[in-house]
Amino acid sequence: TQLLEQSPQFLSIQEGENLTVYCNSSSVFSSLQWYRQEPGEGPVLLVTVVTGGEVKKLKRLTFQFGDARKDSSLHITAAQPGDTGLYLCAGRNNQGGKLIFGQGTELSVKP
Amino acid sequence: DTGVSQDPRHKITKRGQNVTFRCDPISEHNRLYWYRQTLGQGPEFLTYFQNEAQLEKSRLLSDRFSAERPKGSFSTLEIQRTEQGDSAMYLCAREGLSNTGELFFGEGSRLTVL
Numbered sequence: 001t002q003l004l005e006q007s008p009q010f011l012s013i014q015e016g017e018n019l020t021v022y023c024n025s026s027s028v029f030s031s032l033q034w035y036r037q038e039p040g041e042g043p044v045l046l047v048t049v050v051t052g053g054e055v056k057k058l059k060r061l062t063f064q065f066g067d068a069r070k071d072s073s074l075h076i077t078a079a080q081p082g083d084t085g086l087y088l089c090a091g092r093n094n095q096g097g098k099l100i101f102g103q104g105t106e107l108s109v110k111p
Numbered sequence: 112d113t114g115v116s117q118d119p120r121h122k123i124t125k126r127g128q129n130v131t132f133r134c135d136p137i138s139e140h141n142r143l144y145w146y147r148q149t150l151g152q153g154p155e156f157l158t159y160f161q162n163e164a165q166l167e168k169s170r171l172l173s174d175r176f177s178a179e180r181p182k183g184s185f186s187t188l189e190i191q192r193t194e195q196g197d198s199a200m201y202l203c204a205r206e207g208l209s210n211t212g213e214l215f216f217g218e219g220s221r222l223t224v225l
Binding site: 004006030031033040041042043044045048050086088090092097098099100101102103104106 | 113115144146151152153154155156159167202204209211212213214215216217218219221
């Protein structure tokens with residue numbers, strides 16, 4: 001069974017601070033996505049990474065896929081209150097099957 | 112707009128009743144997924160369709176759960192004889208065209224079983 005472990009599960013920081021969220025597995029994924037979810041809404045896709053070692057930037061967010069395609073990280077620079085939400089990583093195996101989600105990281109950015 | 116509509120957004124029911132959720136993707140995409148999510152947790156896979164064929168169903172689902180996608184467009188998820196443990200957000204998603212598994216979710220259907 002493929003599992004994705006996210007850490008930390010909860011993160012409460014002040015506006016302007018930097019943070020990193022980790023997503024780890026013992027399995028290899030053909031692709032990995034990061035989503036952000038607000039209360040009462042569905043997850044919204046932020047980014048997809050497919051190549052080992054790949055780095056993608058989305059404004060203040062930097063996403064990295066591990067060289068072995070087993071892990072990923074999300075780094076946020078100068079966090080804003082608007083970044084508050086549940087961040088989810090999700091991976092798909094090489095057989096092209098279903099997307100498996102991590103348990104999420106609940107981020108709270110206080111003004 | 113993710114191109115996925117779900118109905119109803121909220122459903123409150125008594126234990127033992129049947130409930131049905133509907134998912135309408137904006138167009139007929141090959142793959143359509145159902146997930147279940149409890150508060151503060153990640154979405155948990157339930158089942159997915161390619162066109163009208165149900166290709167995989169989670170072993171976590173009991174026989175009380177059934178999903179259909181009769182014409183390869185909209186889909187329904189029915190829960191029979193609901194239990195309090197069924198209370199959750201039920202999410203439907205369409206897969207993107209990039210073949211990397213990207214999902215575009217609806218806003219979800221929140222079920223509360225009293």
